[in-house]
């Protein structure tokens with residue numbers, strides 16, 4: 182009883198004081214204290230009544246509501262489903278519930294710092310305590326919608342459980358997707374991305390971090406809204422999962438748009454001889470993905486010194502990977518793109534560009550490359566940049582040519 186009295190009165194007198202002073206500042210002090218005394222004792226009687234005779238009057242009910250409840254109640258995050266007399270936990274609780282929640286929705290309310298920290302956690306026990314198939318995380322970095330979504334829908338069809346999708350688009354972009362879409366509920370908390378600026382790397386790290394939250398994801402593929410697959414799902418899945426190497430393109434270019442973008446201010450962390458260039462569209466494994474989201478050494482240096490006309494998205498990962506993780510890098514990307522016409526952006530392909538011959542050339546273009554120690558003529562699994570106008574022809578040719586199931 183005593184503790185309640187002591188807690189209740191100072192708070193009430195303060196608010197009373199404020200009230201009186203604001204309404205009649207010239208009020209006599211003696212008059213004020215007599216009012217205060219009367220009010221305080223009235224309140225005490227009220228509280229006493231409320232505690233002794235619960236639910237006896239409307240007054241006691243009001244006070245009851247304001248006091249913290251002392252009766253034991255179940256934790257709010259766990260609710261119990263008691264249909265059929267069986268009690269089952271329905272909210273996130275066990276590991277399986279956690280995974281089911283990951284499948285349902287990619288959105289969460291962690292801030293960036295919390296997200297990166299959680300994504301950097303690595304289990305020490307390697308054996309996973311239940312059966313699951315490794316997944317490939319397809320991470321779409323877009324402005325608005327995934328332009329070639331209908332083609333991707335066909336690509337993913339029949340392969341549920343072998344992939345996870347994550348979409349990072351402009352935070353103001355809003356679209357309503359049918360629940361049947363593979364992209365439904367796959368948007369992650371996003372921020373604005375400016376072409377050629379560091380916000381691009383931040384978005385890539387954000388995508389990686391979100392995909393890392395689901396430990397079933399073992400390979401991570403970065404795609405744009407204008408990317409298409411060049412093979413069917415099973416071929417791409419096997420190519421990625423069986424690869425002993427990562428695919429982060431990295432090369433040393435003596436040109437103005439290569440070494441020319443390096444600044445000696447990055448020394449001693451990055452020397453000119455270590456500076457690399459490459460495409461931002463990578464395909465990597467989990468270990469490298471964890472290393473990228475947890476990099477707190479190179480990222481700040483790039484943030485400080487690699488600003489336009491130095492484009493971080495073309496240098497940060499190629500340089501970081503070539504310095505620290507080069508042993509397991511193939512130094513090539515699996516995403517085909519056409520730079521032959523020059524300029525700041527690669528060629529775009531419209532409807533009339535898409536022919537069976539063209540797609541065949543992209544799949545097995547005469548070029549050869551190394552894959553797990555042997556030579557292959559399948560050097561690319563993805564291609565860009567295709568406009569929405571190319572979609573009708575892609576949908577017509579691709580499923581048959583690429584053996585979609």
Ligand SMILES: *[C@@H]1O[C@H](CO)[C@@H](O)[C@H](O)[C@H]1NC(C)=O
Nearest residue numbers: 261262263264265267269271
């Ligand atoms: C409770 O369980 C029943 C049967 O197991 C199920 O149909 C129902 O959807 C569940 N309710 C909730 C809220 O999960």
Ligand SMILES: *[C@@H]1O[C@H](CO)[C@@H](O)[C@H](O)[C@H]1NC(C)=O
Nearest residue numbers: 351352353354355356357358
């Ligand atoms: C998206 O649109 C829906 C319905 O049109 C609206 O309820 C929702 O608030 C919008 N969200 C954003 C982020 O603008």
Ligand SMILES: *[C@@H]1O[C@H](CO)[C@@H](O)[C@H](O)[C@H]1NC(C)=O
Nearest residue numbers: 431457503504507510511512
């Ligand atoms: C990739 O490049 C690094 C140097 O940056 C080199 O040491 C390594 O041998 C290259 N790997 C392959 C597979 O060519």
Ligand SMILES: *[C@@H]1O[C@H](CO)[C@@H](O)[C@H](O)[C@H]1NC(C)=O
Nearest residue numbers: 412413415416583584585586
């Ligand atoms: C995928 O394509 C390959 C040829 O590239 C084919 O042999 C295989 O049967 C296809 N897989 C499915 C599931 O259709």
